[in-house]
Amino acid sequence: MRPSLSVLLGLFVLTLATAAAVPPQSGFLDSYPPLQPDARHPGSFIYLAPGGSLKGLTKVQIDPILVWYSKDSTYQGIDPNELSAVTENLRKALVKHLEPTYPVVDTAGPDVLHLRIAITNVMAEKKKRGILGYTPVGFVIGAAKNAATAGPNINIASATLEVELLDGSGKRIAVAIDPLLGADIQKENLTWSDIGKVLDAAGTRLRGRMDSDNLHP
Numbered sequence: 001m002r003p004s005l006s007v008l009l010g011l012f013v014l015t016l017a018t019a020a021a022v023p024p025q026s027g028f029l030d031s032y033p034p035l036q037p038d039a040r041h042p043g044s045f046i047y048l049a050p051g052g053s054l055k056g057l058t059k060v061q062i063d064p065i066l067v068w069y070s071k072d073s074t075y076q077g078i079d080p081n082e083l084s085a086v087t088e089n090l091r092k093a094l095v096k097h098l099e100p101t102y103p104v105v106d107t108a109g110p111d112v113l114h115l116r117i118a119i120t121n122v123m124a125e126k127k128k129r130g131i132l133g134y135t136p137v138g139f140v141i142g143a144a145k146n147a148a149t150a151g152p153n154i155n156i157a158s159a160t161l162e163v164e165l166l167d168g169s170g171k172r173i174a175v176a177i178d179p180l181l182g183a184d185i186q187k188e189n190l191t192w193s194d195i196g197k198v199l200d201a202a203g204t205r206l207r208g209r210m211d212s213d214n215l216h217p
Helices: 006-012 080-098 192-212
Strands: 046-047 061-062 066-069 112-124 160-166 172-178
Touching: 061 080, 066 080, 080 112, 080 192
Parallel strands: 061 112, 066 112
Antiparallel strands: 046 172, 112 160, 160 172
């Protein structure tokens, strides 16, 4: 059975937020194709390459997730530990909800769907914090005692998720650009606990979409 590409693209849609126009180009993608609104997911935009197919792609390879700061961010201070906390915990959430049914592998192959992912339009905020307010190396969201109240320097309230799907040969299959937070999420003063829930929800939605699309005929 030939998998539905439009259905799989929905696994990257992390919200039902609305948007009036395609988000500005961050520069993450080498080239930006003509994107169209995803009718089933308001606020999201997709591009399907002519003749693109997911047939035979039964495994997933996820490149290191990148973070691109918005050009409109007046403060450019970057805490590398916070970046790692977001990207590593997002990857863990994706892997947790995909495996073991959908193996996540480290090497490319003819049966491997290659994903390039970036969290873009991220803002930075300067905050006055004591020594206990800084994010430690190897921080795991949800493990810290102050996760429910601690506020990070990184601001993802207006962030978007850019995803490029490539086949085993490196040929582009599709592109999806989605808002990271849903309309039901309080965007002001996000805590690490809030961010953890957003990232875990991303993994849950991805797994649900994978289950609805027959990648293993």
